[in-house]
Amino acid sequence: MQRVSLWKLFLVFNKIGAFTIGGGYMMLPAIEDELLRRKWIPEADLPDVVALSQSAPGLISVNMAIFAGYRLHGFAGSIVATLGCILPPFAIILAIAMFFSDFSDTPVVQRIFAGVRPVAVGLIAAYTIKLLRAGGGRWWKLLLSFSTMAAVALLQLSPVWILLTVIVVAAATAYCLQRRAR
């Protein structure tokens, strides 16, 4: 492991945070690219880093920044990489939010957002369809997806209860299977 300066770490993640539009799935390749190009993480370790960042709670790109920062400069490194990654989007959103709250009631903005709103909903719907397809049509997965959808959207159950139930049931099943295998 090499020692990378905190400032360098900050700048690289700053660049990633500032220039990748489209969220985690677009940022992931950008982060991978930077890490490999700078030889900050051995190529063989990369799949592990990505898998961990995707499965730990939180934002995938931020998790990658935390992980890489820690590897390169310990605890301070993870803080600096995270801040580097989140400061540019934070500043941009803040500027838009300040600006938008003054103009959101004007007729032109209302018209534009009358078009943008259904499109934004369509994008989320499309993403849902992509995730459902990724399940490979297994019946229990589809059942789980659609019952979750109904429970949250119609019964207005908190997603937290559903996630907790899924975690507990899956962990218990895995534990029992493991014991039986032994």
Next chain:
Amino acid sequence: MSEEMILLWQLFWSFFFIGIFTFGGGYAIMSLIQSEIVIARGWISEATFTDIAAISQMTPGPIGLNCSTYTGYAVLRDAGASVAVSTLGSAAASLAIVLPSFIMMTLIVRFYARAHEAPIFQRVMAALKPAVAGLIGAAALGMMLKVQWNDGIPAISLLEENFSSWKSWVLFALATAASLRFKGATVKILLAGALAGFIGFA
């Protein structure tokens, strides 16, 4: 404590809580913000949240972070706070959403960097994926339908703020199809929606 400080504090813990349960990245956060901030707390309206969801996808950075930053600002602003206090709101929400993954990731890297190879871990992740797909679908449904429960009887109606006419449904269908057909075209699709709104909703 002043009312604004209490709201800031509540906002921080709401987002910390959301951060703990964010599995599956940015779009999953939308579902949690919708149920905790929009429906349970009623701090912002569904239409405001839809605007936030749209803008979060158009600007650089992680969608979930953009969404949290903006929601933090909007919650305080809608409660009548000043620009400065609303800025604190966005900072509180952004920090709070990152904090749980910060704690988790540092622990994992430090003590158990191969955690994802454990069979129990893999089973839990495999089971979470379809649930998260359902959550994200619920976020979309929540932006389309208004559900109100009166003594055990649900009253379901369309959310007029987001779907004001048949044109909205055409745009919705086109956006869904385009997003499934073209990879990485999110920003272009949203900009096309903005243009269509400017021309078609006069």
